[in-house]
Amino acid sequence: xxxxxxxxxxxxxxxxxxxxxxxxxxxxxxxxxxxxxxxxxxxxxxxxxxxxxxxxxxxxxxxxxxxxxx
Numbered sequence: 845x846x847x848x849x850x851x852x853x854x855x856x857x858x859x860x861x862x863x864x865x866x867x868x869x870x871x872x873x874x875x876x877x878x879x880x881x882x883x884x885x886x887x888x889x890x891x892x893x894x895x896x897x898x899x900x901x902x903x904x905x906x907x908x909x910x911x912x913x914x
Contacts, residue, residue, distance in 0.1 A: 866903055874902065881906030 869885040876884060883905040888898040900913040 869903070871905060876904035876906060876909055877911070878909040879904060879907040 865887060866885055869887045871883055871885050873882060874884045874886075875882055881904050884902045885905060886900055886902045888900050890896075891899045897914050901910065902913065903910045
């Protein structure tokens, strides 16, 4: 008979900043695809090489649905 041991779940850091990032984010007039709310918070990060455009992360001000552009 083989004994089994449980592996511990690895703790993963939120590399995008978590909830604190959204607290200080600017907002803009853009409609949410999920609920249609007319406003969303956003911030931009350079996640690819320097010669590529920045990626914009958005979060609906109504339902908190998140998406990214670029």
